[in-house]
Amino acid sequence: MSPALNRRQFVHSTAILTAATTLRAQQKADSSETLRIGLVGCGGRGTGAASQALGAEYNGKIVAMADVDMKQIDGSIASLSAKFPDRVDVKPDKKFIGIDAYKQLIDSGVDVVLLASPPGFRPMHLQAAVDAGKHIFCEKPMAVDTIGYHIAMAAVKKAKEKKLNLVAGF
Numbered sequence: 001m002s003p004a005l006n007r008r009q010f011v012h013s014t015a016i017l018t019a020a021t022t023l024r025a026q027q028k029a030d031s032s033e034t035l036r037i038g039l040v041g042c043g044g045r046g047t048g049a050a051s052q053a054l055g056a057e058y059n060g061k062i063v064a065m066a067d068v069d070m071k072q073i074d075g076s077i078a079s080l081s082a083k084f085p086d087r088v089d090v091k092p093d094k095k096f097i098g099i100d101a102y103k104q105l106i107d108s109g110v111d112v113v114l115l116a117s118p119p120g121f122r123p124m125h126l127q128a129a130v131d132a133g134k135h136i137f138c139e140k141p142m143a144v145d146t147i148g149y150h151i152a153m154a155a156v157k158k159a160k161e162k163k164l165n166l167v168a169g170f
Helices: 003-026 044-055 070-083 101-107 119-131 144-160
Strands: 035-040 060-066 094-096 112-114 135-138 166-168
Touching: 035 044, 035 101, 044 060, 044 070, 044 112, 060 070, 060 101, 070 094, 094 101, 101 119, 112 119, 119 135, 119 144, 144 166
Parallel strands: 035 060, 035 112, 060 094, 112 135, 135 166
Antiparallel strands: none
């Protein structure tokens, strides 16, 4: 592996671990409460982000997934279940398909939303997750154009006001 790739993986893993640690810190020290995690965008990057989140030292479980393609969801579940068999519990009614599937996932009772859909959709997804009061890990980039940038920055500001944890990939 090239040094740049190792550095990139290190920085990304650190961001995931930071998000998980921050979220864990909000829980009571003696709590056995499980953090319910939802994944929006179940391709390779989304599955990787979910794997890194589950690998962090906290009591999290993937309970909902959203994508435009059921094959992506099923493939992600298979991959994550092989590595974390007791930490992936996505029931059929928590598999959301379609362009608006992120809305259903956000409203499904999750505590944390991992946003790994294609970057053109992220500002809209980020805004919806913040509006719903969810803690968020958002892959990079948060936006790909000026309008998306302004939507994302407004969501970041609102997340701070709501005291939500919002971590972005590097």
